[in-house]
Amino acid sequence: MKMQNFKYEGSGLNRFFGPLEARIMEILWDKAQEMTIKDVQQKLDNDNDNKANNFNTVMTVMNRLVDKGILQKKAIVRSSRYKPVVTRDEFMEAQSKELTLDLIEEFGSLAVTHMVDALDKVDPGLLDQLEQKIKEMKKDR
Incomplete structure (x- = not known):
């Protein structure tokens, strides 16, 4: 939805x-x-x-x-x-996913760059989580 x-x-x-x-x-x-x-x-x-x-x-x-x-x-x-x-958590999960996909579809790498910059400003630990997620995704290819 x-x-x-x-x-x-x-x-x-x-x-x-x-x-x-x-x-x-x-x-x-x-x-x-x-x-x-x-x-x-x-x-x-x-x-x-x-x-x-x-x-x-x-x-x-x-x-x-x-x-x-x-x-x-x-x-x-x-x-x-x-x-x-759906539950509140399911709703927020679905909406954040939709927003992220829309941003990447419209703005491409610029949106991704801004998201990575924001991660470091909001919570440096999130950058480590992103790095781990990228490694997992590359390994599964």
């Missing part, structure tokens, strides 16, 4: 989702079980004193997440239960 809108200025889930979408996904991932729209709305209200998220807004956003392939919807009698299609 490739997210269409990546926001450079955001952080975490807000790079992939709008603020309410991100909060809804956090709630569903944290709960780790199916939830109804009402369950999610109540959790949003408990976390936010102004209770600004009405049922219809939450329902619309959750159904859009279903349309995007992020949530799964199961109809049960008079309500529906929602759950994420």
Whole structure:
């Protein structure tokens, strides 16, 4: 599942989702079980004193997440239960992979050079991990 809108200025889930979408996904991932729209709305209200998220807004956003392939919807009698299609870790893994492939496809060796430079600035130990990974890949060829 490739997210269409990546926001450079955001952080975490807000790079992939709008603020309410991100909060809804956090709630569903944290709960780790199916939830109804009402369950999610109540959790949003408990976390936010102004209770600004009405049922219809939450329902619309959750159904859009279903349309995007992020949530799964199961109809049960008079309500529906929602759950994420993948875990938070699986989602972040897939998105980081997609972003990396897109960057390399568009910018080639320039993107790789910048990534290696960033590794050394962020965590020098990551450079050692990269070196080991490259050795393994060369050995498997």
